[in-house]
Amino acid sequence: MTNNHLSDDLPLLLTGDATRAVVLEAATHLRSCVDCQQELVSAVVAHASLMSAHRFAPEIVAPKDSSDDNVVELPPISALPDLSKVFAEARAEDVTPTRVHHLRSRRALVAVAASAAVIVGGGATYLATQSDTAGPNTRTVALAGQSAALNGSAVLVGNNRMRIDASKLPPLSAGKQYEVWLTDGTQKQPVGYIDSPDRKKELTVPSKVMSQYNQIAVSVQQPHQTEYSGITVLRGTYG
Amino acid sequence: MSEPHNEQVSMESALAEIGERLNRGQPEALEDAYRTLGPLVMSYLSRYVPQPDIEDVMQRVFYEVWRVHERYDPDQSLRGWVLSIARKRAIDHLRKRRDVVVPLDSMREITGDDGREIAERLVWADEVRGALDMLPVLQREVIELAYFEGYTQTEIAVALDIPLGTVKTRTARGLQRMSGLLENTRRR
Numbered sequence: 001m002t003n004n005h006l007s008d009d010l011p012l013l014l015t016g017d018a019t020r021a022v023v024l025e026a027a028t029h030l031r032s033c034v035d036c037q038q039e040l041v042s043a044v045v046a047h048a049s050l051m052s053a054h055r056f057a058p059e060i061v062a063p064k065d066s067s068d069d070n071v072v073e074l075p076p077i078s079a080l081p082d083l084s085k086v087f088a089e090a091r092a093e094d095v096t097p098t099r100v101h102h103l104r105s106r107r108a109l110v111a112v113a114a115s116a117a118v119i120v121g122g123g124a125t126y127l128a129t130q131s132d133t134a135g136p137n138t139r140t141v142a143l144a145g146q147s148a149a150l151n152g153s154a155v156l157v158g159n160n161r162m163r164i165d166a167s168k169l170p171p172l173s174a175g176k177q178y179e180v181w182l183t184d185g186t187q188k189q190p191v192g193y194i195d196s197p198d199r200k201k202e203l204t205v206p207s208k209v210m211s212q213y214n215q216i217a218v219s220v221q222q223p224h225q226t227e228y229s230g231i232t233v234l235r236g237t238y239g
Numbered sequence: 240m241s242e243p244h245n246e247q248v249s250m251e252s253a254l255a256e257i258g259e260r261l262n263r264g265q266p267e268a269l270e271d272a273y274r275t276l277g278p279l280v281m282s283y284l285s286r287y288v289p290q291p292d293i294e295d296v297m298q299r300v301f302y303e304v305w306r307v308h309e310r311y312d313p314d315q316s317l318r319g320w321v322l323s324i325a326r327k328r329a330i331d332h333l334r335k336r337r338d339v340v341v342p343l344d345s346m347r348e349i350t351g352d353d354g355r356e357i358a359e360r361l362v363w364a365d366e367v368r369g370a371l372d373m374l375p376v377l378q379r380e381v382i383e384l385a386y387f388e389g390y391t392q393t394e395i396a397v398a399l400d401i402p403l404g405t406v407k408t409r410t411a412r413g414l415q416r417m418s419g420l421l422e423n424t425r426r427r
Binding site: 049 | 365387413
């Protein structure tokens, strides 16, 4: 080992898996190898972070939520206390220019003539039969998830299309699906499933429907479940 | 040292973006902050505040986050700022509870340096979780088995039915990448 870089053996030195011989040989090598010294520093940073996090906050760093191999079941956002009153107060106080712009945009959306909609499959999917007149303007809405690492986004194209990117969400076990909803915090309207393997989906939604709500939510639906499951994994405000 | 992964940049960017919008007074940012940091705040409060009172304190915390949003400095950690508010509101709550006996040790802990240290450790743990989530699944898998399940590398090799050398390589590369991610997070 003395002449070979340690690389793959560094974790052994930290986790206690190394034999006495490995430790002593590694020590000899480390005293003279700058590259391995640098790698050891990096390994120590990660090792110490993992040990500390698991010792003091296991519920955060290692939540027990796996039920199937390679599939992570997300805890529902609804597990958090309902702070809708606080949010409503914040909205009521808001007078920022951005908010004024959003309100005007929303009114403009309402004013656009609605396209006819065909509801397919018990209201799960909308198909617009007539294009709206809005230009090709786009804007991106951040969809917040359970953690910053599990966020998504929705690119709104004009006022009747959206491209959902939920690729950071984990794949679901067989039968379960991610479903996209529009909501105003009270009422919810299903607008389509994210059924592609990359968890990206383009949906067309009538502008009238878009204007009736102001948030996009993505839920985890059980097999054959048509009602909102209550398990929201992404949410963002667009109006 | 491995370069910070682009996704980690976007993860921290997402938090920074929420913080900037919060600072500008956008109410949607408050909801985004709640969804992103709510579990972290819950975890912190549950160490000190009796379970039936947590919802009440959570409301006070996020109401204050909104009320004083202009004081948030977007160059600072949003996690740390929100937890500092949570700590103050938890202290207020414990002091007000004259009708019940609050363990003296809990009061000493949260009002002293321990309270700040625990808040800092929770922020760190959240960053570690975020860095782990950014690793390729094969690297994350062996690291979680080693650090959270107590498996030796030999046991991991047996459990996953892969050569020991593969376990070593994935672990080493995962730790190197994590280090870069974590150090990048701290530089923000």
